[in-house]
Amino acid sequence: MKKSTLTLVLAFALLGGMVFTTSSCKKSRLNKETTTDEDNSLAESSFDDVDNVASEVAVKEEGVKSKMDPSSSPDYTFVAACAIVTHADSSGLVYATTTNGVTTISDSSILANPFRFPRIITIDYGTGCTGPDGRVRKGKIKVTLSNRFWLVGTVITHELDNYYVNDHHVEGTRTVTHASTDVWQVVVTGAKITDPDGKT
Secondary structure, three states: OHHHHHHHHHHHHHHHHHHHHHHHHHHHHHHHHHHHHHHHHHHHHHHHHHHHHHHHHHHHOOOOOOOOOOOOOOOOOOOOOOOEEEEEEOOOOEEEEEEOOEEEEOOOHHHHOOOOOOEEEEEEOOOOEEOOOOOEEEEEEEEEEOOOOOOOOOEEEEEEEEEEEOOEEEEEEEEEEEEEOOEEEEEEEEEEEEOOOOOO
């Protein structure tokens, strides 16, 4: 009787150990998958934010969708008023700057030909700027448009220069191609998000 009881106890102990081990493996795998999901979500959110800022500037800034008009000021949702937005041609000639919602034309030839492309738009948040959406951004986003935003065939490149959102360092290059009507192809290279603790 004692022998069978001992065998039964050992069997339960062994079974319990297997269940615990299996449970631990599942928990470890679940934690790893959860962390990966959270990382992917953060990366996706960060690059969506870059796209929101860049697209808003590309569509709303004067000269991209309409003629440069120094008397008008874009109504932004993502771009903070404290950001400095400059427009330049591919040679680096800056012909318009928007600061605190006021556009200054530095090259009047843009008024005669507002749809000069390729165009480089730089959004400079300096050492920190709080946007209307409550996010604090710093650094620069450089947006290069091969042509007008809505034209099929336009390629838009977003490059990040020491760019942070809420103290998360966002790195990488995002290229958006307007492949056909309502079809946009997105490629992100060199993507890296570093949190305030230095974890990537």
